[in-house]
Every structure is written in structure tokens, then in C-alpha cells.
Amino acid sequence: MGRRSMSDPSLLGRTDPWDGVRAVVAGFGVSGFAAADNLAFLGASVTALDESPGDDDRQERAQLLEALGATIRLGPGATATLPDDVDVVVTSPGWHPSSPLLAQAAARGVPVWGEVELAWRLRDPDNPVPWLAVTGTNGKTTTVQMLDAILRAAGLRSAAVGNVGRPVVEAVMDPAPLDVMAVELSSFQLHYVHSMAAESAAVLNLAEDHLDWYPGPTGMADYAADKGRIYEGVQQACVYNVADPLTEQLVRDADVEEGARAIGFTLGTPAPGMLGLVENILADRAFVETRATSAAELCTLDDLGSSAPHMVENALAAAALARAHGVPASAVRDGLRGFRPDGHRIAVVAERDGIAWVDDSKATNPHAARSSLRGYDPVVWVAGGLAKGASFDDLVTDVAGRLRGVVLLGRDRDVIAAALARHAPDVPVIVVDDGETGRGHGSMDRVVRAAADLARPGDTVLLAPGCASMDMFTNYAARGDAFAAAVRRHLEGAG
Template identity: 65%
Template sequence: MGRGLVKDWMATADRLSPWPQATVVVAGLGTSGFAAADGLMDLGARVVVLDASEGPGNQEKATVLEMLDVIVRLGPGATDTLPDDVDLVVTSPGWRPSAPLLAQAALRGVPVWGEVELAWRMSLPDRQVPWLAVTGTNGKTTTVGMLESMLTAAGLRTSAVGNVGRPIVEAVLDEVDYDVLAVELSSFQLHWTNSLSLHSAAVLNLAPDHLEWYADAAGWPPGVADPMGAYAADKARIYERVQRSCVYNVADPATEEMVVQAEVVEGARAIGFTLGIPGPSMLGIVDDLLVDRAFIPQRRDSAIEVAKLSDVVPYAPHNVENALAAAALARSFGVHPTAVADGLRRLRLGDHRIQTIAEVGGVRYVDDSKATNPHAAAASLAAFDHVVWIAGGQAKGTTFDDLVTAVAPKLRAVVVLGVDRRVIADALARHAPQVPVNVLETSDHGAMQQAVEWAAARAVPGDVVLLAPGCASKDMYPDYAARGDAFAAAVATLTG
């Protein structure tokens, strides 16, 4: 078959397409890149993997792939030039459209997919499993964990996949016949999709994040120069072609507007979640109960209990919202209310999510290192009355003025560290000049010890010393988990 014909079928390719006639470049050898290359080899495609990093992890993965006849090129310059006669590029999430490899693909008319799009195509036409998917600025991983637990409690074969850690391609090719998948999708992953048609989808919230990625306008369609608008547009992709339920946050009108604008399958419903009393086609709170007024026949004048507030652990308003969103997705798939409650009770969230580390002298020390943007930090701060706040890191192009204005009355003191510490310190100076602030100029790992000791000296019984950085961590730590571990280690020195 000629090269032009290969490109013709690529537009509607699925698992049964003539993949042995295709050459596919996989851009990046991370977790999703490795899974994509392995999956494409299973389909019989000629696969070329390119990555600029020659680290030990990539070398090890390259050795495995080369044994499967995958061509792997690592090192500086490996991603500068797109090879000739390429029919498809599968990119790792996070690669900007202006990256040389992807920009060349666009100029040559070569389609670019992400691993998520590849997984969706590989599930068609004969391995299609319903996807219940979650995106949003904050709370995605927690919500997907809750959803997976609810589905499991209902006796369904499921797996949490996507941005949560496990590549979707891996699940699609798994020998397990799943009933349904709980899928976490980031804006980066959604950017490189074009044909998803999910059973149901939720956007939890929308707030500035990753604006440094979206500010790189080169390679974007003409007229796209608004980073926040581009970020929101990618989030909204999750609702396109939804078959059953579009779940939105009543308190965040931007998420409802995404539903209004989406082209969905006829019959798909808009389902809201709220911390207030729900209207018809919503889930919400009545007294101390989580209730469903969407997936019952008599929703016009009644509601059904799906869980108790006490089932949501750890309790915080934003975590209750996560639980309601997960419940909405589960209920859209027919999960019984008792399984929703059982799933919440059985769930044990990972570390570094509003996790109490210790209580010393009447002061609680709470690790929410997972709060990597201002919106997440604001949600964390809202859970407590009086806080000594530890913040800072990589701000990713975001600002803190609105956050500081909202939480200033509850701040006992603030210590800021990391590469963008001045962004937060300046916002505090403008909007909370009465709050004592310590700006740590050191950026070594001893900074967290200094921050905790300074915070402990200013906290009084009843206060919370809260690590909710509002920033990414890689200026000082490998990831948010390492940052949270450093906080816990520093707190341990207070207790001996």
C-alpha cells in the first residue's frame, strides 16, 4: 500500500487497521511512551522511539524495546528532526506543540496523538470498555481513587488509569476483561485527543495552572494567544461526544458553560454537584448526607442517600466535592447507592493529601504537598480556621493575589521558599501586610527544616501548620511526594 493510502486510513484508524504498513514515531520514553511503543508493536507497526534523555531509566527501557525490534534513539539531538515517511506521531503528555518534532509533524500533515488517543483507538472496534473520566485543575487523582473504590465495591472489574499513573494502553491490552475504567485526564493529555466518546465525564473545577505551558503560543492555531483560554479549551474536550452524563461543579460556572458548549451524543444529560441542597439532576448535601437527585425516577420532588459526610475521609469541603463528583459518575453507570458509601469508607487516599503528620503541643502539622497550584492551596486553607502556612516552589505562571485576599484573616504567619517565593511574598505584602512573613533565601533541602522550625515557633495551640505550597516542587525536590516527605522529616525533629 502506498504512503498516501496509509495516511488516508490513519484518520479513522482502530485496532484492526493495517498497522504493519505504518511507521509511528513515539516522542518520549516515559511511562506512557513506553506503553505506547509496546502497544504499537503488538499491532505490528514499525515503531521509532525518540527521547533526548540518556538516563539509566531510559537506557533500561530502550534495551527492552530493542529486543522487540523497536528502533530507539536517545540523547541530545534525538528529538530535533522528524524522520521521513512517518504516518503518525504519538507524543508524551507535556510536550508543547512548538517542540521541533511536533512542529515538523504539523507542517507535514502528520497526525499527532497522545497515548490517551492511541488507547481509545486501540479499544475500537472490538475491545471497547466504557470510560468514566475526570479532569479539572485540582482533585483529579483523589476523585478517580474514590470512583475506582465505588466501582470495586459494586463488584465491577475496573482499574484507575491515565494521569493517575497506569497508562490506559496497558489496561486496553490487559488480559483482564474490564467492565469499566476510571480514567484521570490532564489538560496535556486532552490536548492531543480528537475522537474520545466517553460514557460519562466530569470537570471538577477550573483555575489557573500550567500557564507557562499554554503561554507558549507558537504552534497553536491562529488566534490562540490566551493561555487561560487555551487551558480551559483543552479541559472542555473531555465533554465532547459524551454518551451518558456530563458532570459539572455548580459552584464553578465555567464547568457548566463547558457542558453547554459541548457537542454530546443525543440524550446525554448535564449532572451538577453542589455542597448545597441539590436541585433536580444534581447531587448535593442535605443535613449530614450526600444525596442523589439525578439518577432516580422521582428526582423532581425527592432524593436518595448515597453516603454520609462522615464517610468522606479526610473531611474538607473540597474533598466532599470530590466525593460528590465520583458518586455522580458511579451513579451514571448504575452503581447502587450502598456501593457509593462502601467505596468511600473503604478508600485510603495516598500520602501528601491533607494528611495529618503529627500534633505537637496542641498544634497540628498537615501535609498537603499535593496542592501544587493556588486553587488547590486555597481549598486546603479553607479547611482550617487558623494557619501557619508553608508555601512556595514553581508558580508555573500563576498569581496569588486572589488567594491571599481570600485567606488573609486565617493566616497566623507565612513562610515561603523556593524559586518563586517572591511571587507569594509580594502578594502577601500587597493584601495581608499585617501577617508576619519569612522569605527563605536558601534553596537547599535544609530550607524545609528551617520553615518548619520557624512555623512551629509562631503557632499556638489550636493552630495548624500547613504545607500547602500552591506551587510545583521540582525546583527543590524530585516531586511533590519528596517535598511532603521532607516536611514530615522536619516535623519528626520537633517530636524527637
């Protein structure tokens, strides 16, 4: 049989014949494997490419797909050239449009989809499970997990997917049906989305991040525009952060379905059409008939695992998305009561002699670090790593009055030190030197000793690096584990 001609790949969906469609999958990580696996299952001719030779798990996945007829090319040079006669490229989210493979696709006019775009196209037309989508610079994972907990408390078959949990395409193709999906989306994923239209969506906040991926004078605007894609085609509710006007502007700029509502969340008293705080109560003035004069109680601050401001904002955003889906207030309360964040998110490691040691290694950019620091006063701040082009001047200006002292480590520690010198010159700063920072886990012992020297009873020592971790550690979790282990060693030695 001859190869079928694909004149318009944009029409491909779950029920279309994929046999003969030639698909190249760029990247063979978790999402790349899920895309390649499901394309092969549908009958497409699949070639997956990745510069990394891969570990044993990746090699095993490659052998599995090769047994299904796919072509897998791993290792240096594998992605230098786009194969001939390609109908569509499905890219992993970290790939920049300027990478040779994607640039060649653009030059040839070959469509480039992300794994999320593929997942949207592969939804079951007889059971199009609604997506409740979340993005933002910080808080995405926690908000999606809170949302999933609320949906489950309402008795719905839900799953947290996307940038957290399972790849979206894997969840979409699972024969076990869901009622709804809580979908976390990064700016990288959204960059390659073209047709997705979520039932409801939220942008939690916007701040400088990934400016190495979005370089130049328009970098921040380009980053915000990719985040704003999440609102396109929304059917029910566009949820935004009242304290972050840029998120509301993205709602105003979006092309949504007629009847979709703009729903704000705030740490202040909510106006009609918003969710917010009334004293210690999380209140809904958006999804009640009498919102002009009253509000529905969702839960109290005591029902949350943490009352840190950013955690309350996350809870309000999750509640707004759930309420837009028709979930009762009682399920919001029950879901949030039972929720606990993943590790390395404002996790108390130890308390001794009036000093609390807190691991928030997940705070990998200045905005996240600021949110974390706002929850403590006084605080000894442990920071540093890979800054990814971000500035720390606004952060230091905002939190200077809270700082007992600062301990810096990592490749870009001098960027933070310079901001401290400009805006908090009286705050003591200890910089861990080059000989120590290259040691990864071992250097954290010195960091902890330095923090202990600065801390006083009543203080919190907070690891909120404001930077990525890969200069010294495998990931943020390894950095947090190293901090916790060093704290325990220090306290055992001091005891």
C-alpha cells in the same frame, strides 16, 4: 514486501493491519514506552525518540523494544528532526505543539496523537469498555481513585488509569478484561485527543495553572478549551461543579450524544438533577425517579476519610459518575467508606501541644492551596516553589482571615510575599533566604522551626505550597517527605 501506503491514518483501529505503518513516538517515559510497546506488538514500524539518555530502567526498556524491532534514539539531539516517511506521531503529554518534532509533523500534515488517543483507537470493538473520565485543575487523582473504589464496591472489574496508575493504552490492550475504567486526564493529554467519547465525564474545577504551557493573553481560555474536550461525544452524563460556572459553560459548549445529561454537584442543597449536601448527608437528586420531590442518601460526611470541602466535592463528583454508570447508592457508600487518599494529600503528620502539622504537598497551584486552606482556621501556611506563571492575589484575599502567619520558601516565594503584602499586610511572614532554599531537604528544618515559632495551640501548620516542587525537590512527594521528616526532628528535639 514493499511498504504499505497509509493514505488515511485516521482510520486505524485495533483490528486494522498495522504492519508497514511507520509510527514515531515522541518521548520515552512511562506513557511513551507503553505506546511504543503496543504499536510494535501490533506490527507497526516504531521509532521512539527522547532527549533524555535515561536511567537504567529506561535503557532496559529500550533494549526490550529494540529486540522487538523498534528503533530507539535517546540523548541530546535525538528529537531535533522528524524522520522521513512517517504516518503518525504519538506524543507524550508534556510535549508542547511548538517543539521542533511536533512542529515538523504539523508542517508535513502528519497526524499527531497522544497516548490517550491511541488507546481510544485500540479499544476492543467486541468489548468496548466504557470510560468514566475526570479532569480539572485540582482533585483529579483523588476523584478517580474514589470512583474506582466505588466501582469495585459495586462488584465491577475496574481500574484507575491515565494520569494516575497505568497508561491507558496498557490497560486497553491488557488481555484481562475490565468492565469499566476510571480515567484521569490532564489538559496536556486532552490537547492531543481527537476522537475519544467517554461514557460520562467530569470537569471538577478550573483555575490558573500551567500558564507556562499556555502562554499569552489567551492562555487561560486555551487551557479551559483543552479541559472541555473531555465532554465531547459524552453519552450519559457531563458532570460539572455548580460553584464553578466555567465548568457548566464547557458542558453547554460541548457536542454530546443525544440524551446525555448535565449533572451538577454542589456543597449546598442539591436541586433536581444535582448531587449535594443535605445537612451532613451526601444526597442524589439526579439519578432517582422521584428527583423532583426527594433524594437518595449516598453516605454521610462521617463516612469520608476527610470532610474538607474539596474532598467532599471530589466524593460528589465520583458518586455522580458512578451513579450515571448505574452503580447503586449502597456501593457509593461502601466505596467511599473504605477510601483513603494517597500520601501528601492533607495528611496529618503529627499533633503536639494542640498544634496539628499537615502535609498537603500535592497542592501545587494556588487553586489547590486555597481548597486546602479552606479546611483549617487558624493556620500557619507553608508555601512556595515554582509558581508556573500563576497569580496569588485572589488566593490571599480569600484566606487572609484564616492566616496566623506564613513561611515562604522556593524560587518564586517573592511572588507570594508580594501578594501577602498587598492583601494581608498584617499577617506575619517569614521568608527562608537564598542560602537556605538551595538546600532542598535541609532547608525544611528551618521552615519547620519558623512555623513552630508562629503557631499557637489550636493552630494547624499546613504545607500547601501552591507551587511545583522541582526547584528544590525531585517531586511533590519528596517535598512532603522532607516536611514530615523535619517536623519529626523538631518535635523530638522539643520533647
